[in-house]
Amino acid sequence: MAASDQAELTIDLAALAANYKTMQKNAGKAEASAVVKANGYGLGMAEIAPTLFDIGCQSFWVAQLNEGIALRTILPKAKIYVLNGLPSGTAAQFEAHDLRPCLITLAQVEEWQNYCQTxxxxxxxxxxxxGFNRLGFGEIEIAELIARPGIFGGWELCLIASHLACADDRTHPMNGAQLERFRNALAVLPPAPASLANSGGTMLGADYHFDMIRTGTMLYGCSATANEKDALSPIASLRAPLLQIRQLSAGDSIGYGATFTASGETTIGIASLGYGDGLSRYFGNQSPSPMRFTIDGHPVSLLGRISMDSLAIDLTNLPQMPSVGDMVEIFGNDNPIDRLAQQGSTISYELLTSLGNRYNRIYI
Structure with missing residues (x-):
């Protein structure tokens, strides 16, 4: 078999299915819906969504109208919610593709009602x-909404939803405050199924489940608390081949800006992955870098700045020297994605959704 200079992104659909079943169990009596926005968190909506639908997931969430249209071609029978609202003039597109807008302003409710009545x-x-202060009706807007007689006529209020801001911290007082505000909203709005909990919210307990949970990050093997011990089965593994192995002497530097200088004899490997593949250049801006990858389960340090197409790692202290073509695990079973994200002062969601298009994607 010919060698390759291409990094590999392996996605385990069986592990995805197992994670969904776990979240379904955690949801109790509530429906477990799936968030597949941003191309299924970077892992491929076209492959992710059918896997989930085939094991019983009926409701899906995307952010943008174009994502909803794309998902409809993949899942003809699923319920699809679009989080970013109803852009003006798009009601006909929502109807044509059987999509459900999340109405976030009074003007959007009026437009949807007018379209439906026609x-x-x-x-x-x-x-x-x-309390998130991002999208949706706050207390003042809800009061304005319910003061409008007949505003809910002519269309179906199929769900009332909100989003938790601090569910990654189970002890944060914001969780309880948002739960109370959501209950207050439900008390004055027309009766309808309700949804508050994301992945982290699901783990807060049954009070947060209502009629539907929306699971995203935990489906994809990431922790909702940024603690790798709380993650379900990893479903993604990113590996890059070694292109070259080099010997450095004391005083030799590496890469752009010469930000790393060897203090003694050092063996380095150049791996075929860079910021052009979605691994942030920021990760290499510290010397020494806190970032660690693995080779055969052994940690190796990032050295110097990340280039567009490659990065350098320290091979000096490995028990066995690898060869050109051997794989460096960026994240996966040996190097959990939440651990890598923590080292890089980011979150696992950002790592996944930043994944580029140059990988050899392997679905198993």
């Missing part, structure tokens, strides 16, 4: 801002 009743979600 055509036919269609389902939509009402999104409540329970």
């Amino acid at each position: 055509n036919k009743p269609l389902p939509a979600c009402l999104f409540v801002d329970s």
Whole structure:
């Protein structure tokens, strides 16, 4: 078999299915829906979504209208919610592709109602801002909404949803405050199924589950608390081949800016992966870098700045010297993605959604 200079991204669909079943169990009596925005968290919506649908997931969430349209071609029968609202003039597209907008302003509710009254009743979600201060109806907007007689006529209020800001910290007082605000909103709005919990919210307990949970990050093997011990089965492994092995002497530097200088005899490897593949250049801006990858389970340090197409690692103290073509695990079973994210002062979601298109993607 010919050698390759291409990094490999392996996605384990069986592990994905197992994670969904775990979240379904954690949800208790609530429906477990799946968040597949940003191309299935960077792992391929076209492969992720059918796997979940085939094992019983009926409801899916995307951020943008174009994502919803793409998902509809993949899943003809699923319920698909679009989080970013109803852009003006797009109601016909939502109907044509059987998508459910999350209405976030009074103007959007009015537009949806007018369209439905002219055509036919269609389902939509009402999104409540329970304290995140991002999208949706706050207390003042809810009061304005319910003061409008007949505003809920002519269309189907299929769901009332909100989003938790601090569910990654189970002890944060914001969780309870948002739960109370959401309950207050439900008390004055028309009766409808409700959804508050994301992955982290699901783990807060049954009070947060309502009728539907929305699981994203934990589906993909990431921790909702940024603690690798809380993660479910890893579903993604990123590995890059060694292109060259070099010997450095004391005083030799590496890469752009010469930010790393060897203090003695050092063996380095150049791996075929860089910021052009989605691994942030920021990770190499510290010397020494806190970033660690693995070779055959042994940690290796990042040296110097990350280039567009390559990075350098320290091979000096490995028990057995690798060869050109051997694989460096960026994240995976030996190097959990949450650990790597913590070393890089980011979150695992960002690592996944930043993944580029140059990988050899392998679905198993």
